[in-house]
Amino acid sequence: MPIAVDIDVMLARRKMSVGELADRVGITPANLAVLKNGRAKAVRFTTLAALCEVLECQPGDLLRWEPDGPGDGDGDKAAHESGASVPAASPPR
Numbered sequence: 001m002p003i004a005v006d007i008d009v010m011l012a013r014r015k016m017s018v019g020e021l022a023d024r025v026g027i028t029p030a031n032l033a034v035l036k037n038g039r040a041k042a043v044r045f046t047t048l049a050a051l052c053e054v055l056e057c058q059p060g061d062l063l064r065w066e067p068d069g070p071g072d073g074d075g076d077k078a079a080h081e082s083g084a085s086v087p088a089a090s091p092p093r
Contacts, residue, residue, distance in 0.1 A: 004066050007036040010055045025050045 011021060018036065022029040027047060034040050035047075048059055055062070 004064050024054045
C-alpha cells in the first residue's frame, strides 16, 4: 500500500508503549496494531486527531506516501505511468 504508517517511530520518540497509546487514544491495542502494522484500509480523522494529540505530533509525522513497487498489479497506476488514459468516473446525476 502506498501509505506507510510511522506510529512506531513516534512511540519510540515518546518512550510510550502500544498499550499506553491505545488506552490514551481510546482504541483497542488490536486495532492500534492493525493501524501500526500497515494493515488498516482506513483511519477515522477523529482517531488520527487523537493519535496526534496524545503523541504531540502532526498527521504527517504518522503517515507518509510511498510509491508502489513494480508488479503490484495496480492497473490504473500502471496505465497512468505508461501514459495511457484512465477513464474518469461519471459525474453524479
